Amino acid sequence: MPINAQILDNPKSDRVRRIADLARAKGRERSGRFLIEGPQAVREAVTWRPDVVQDLYVEVSQALEHPRIISSTLEKIVDKSQDATIYVHQCTGEVIRHISKDAQGILAVGNARAMHTDVEDVELQENPQIAAFWQVRDPGNAGTVIRAADAAGCDAVIFVDDCVDQLNPKVIRSTVGSLFHIPVLQMGTEEFFSWAADQHVDVWAADVYGTKERKPESLPQVLADTAAVASGKAVLFGNEARGLEPEILEQCQRIISIPLYGKAESLNLGTSAAVMLMSLAMSGHIETM
């Protein structure tokens, strides 16, 4: 698709200002667009979700007679984008850096509505593996857990209740492209539990403390239970600071904690999600290898 011949060289232009504004929630709301920064995220977006990407902004050098994209890595991404209807805009380094410090020469603008996944649109496999997160507030954590769910081959990620905006640029950077690999849904707490019931998937709480009545089971015991490992489930992780509330734990079919063998008192949310989702995935794959 078209490469615009004109080189954007004015960091103070209205267009540049509007794009830079997508780093803020208000800018994204106003325009219905969002920002994808850096070669890795842009490459994954162009490869897996070209329907979402509207415009590509790439840094060119004007040292020679004709403007040239500054590296072969970026050239390949631009080539790839030509298979889809993506407009490519050549920019000076100053313009790119003005939009984002994390661009490393390339940026894309995506359509937020196209990125939105409706619960009805998600096709689940038999015995689906879902990663769910309740009230994740930190963008870096949100990105890390999406990446872990992708690595573990989960069918979908669900952000439950009031979570950080998945189109926050820091979330997208932290997913290292995984946001474009796996559907990410938003649901309220009640909606989540009734959806899980409709889909006949159990909800497993990842929680250290459990409730008064129910102490958590230890993850290694659960990993040894091949039927449980193979069953369809949504593993629900709590807020970074507060974990899961008792009323939520009561609605979960199982409560499972990661054992700590040394003197460490805890693992952070991203590490907990990676350890639990990956160890369940690996246990599920031992027999089929």
Place this chain on the structure above:
Amino acid sequence: MPINAQILDNPKSDRVRRIADLARAKGRERSGRFLIEGPQAVREAVTWRPDVVQDLYVEVSQALEHPRIISSTLEKIVDKSQDATIYVHQCTGEVIRHISKDAQGILAVGNARAMHTDVEDVELQENPQIAAFWQVRDPGNAGTVIRAADAAGCDAVIFVDDCVDQLNPKVIRSTVGSLFHIPVLQMGTEEFFSWAADQHVDVWAADVYGTKERKPESLPQVLADTAAVASGKAVLFGNEARGLEPEILEQCQRIISIPLYGKAESLNLGTSAAVMLMSLAMSGHIETM
């Protein structure tokens, strides 16, 4: 032990300048001391390694007739420190914040030499589990992997070849206290392999690619092998960007990779270490539960 009655209130004093200087490698070299920031790290240092802690700096409020430590959390840490020979200095908030933005009201100064673990001093259990890291350069990663090794109940951490200084404040913050739970050794590459041979522990490389002659084994296969899981071993992880070099892989008894089940291309070093060390630890504990 003594609580100094005088309140440090001059952020420009020589003492304050010298402490703040411990954030830099040169300041640590010059003085042989290092900085421990924030309630969690200071509490763990005072609890597990009181021999290392020399001075405690705590924020007091002067709003009442007598100066008061600003919170009960900090008071408990100071109380705990009184069991050991640790000097406590009361400071204004301005002084504390001048030394470190990450202090949250409390700082400690430790003795670098006391913190140094000699290889001869480490007493290994039968079938020890060691976590080793070659050329880790990022302080956040170094802290995260020490925390993961602690959580997995490893006997020791070994930083091999040219790694980030473990007494860098960002490393200490990222360990969330684990630096004071588990011995952390430094070795050259040759020294590491000959030490492992002397101890009769195999070295397992955590590596995605392997060498031309040797493709990596998949972690779930290894987890299913109870004898291997129970055996003494040092799991060696590579540099964040370059992994492990072929000459190093050739010296390892096994090469093991973490499988990726989705479309994610990689896991970062901290996540890889947590997934591999924790899944080995959990597999080793299934039978004994």
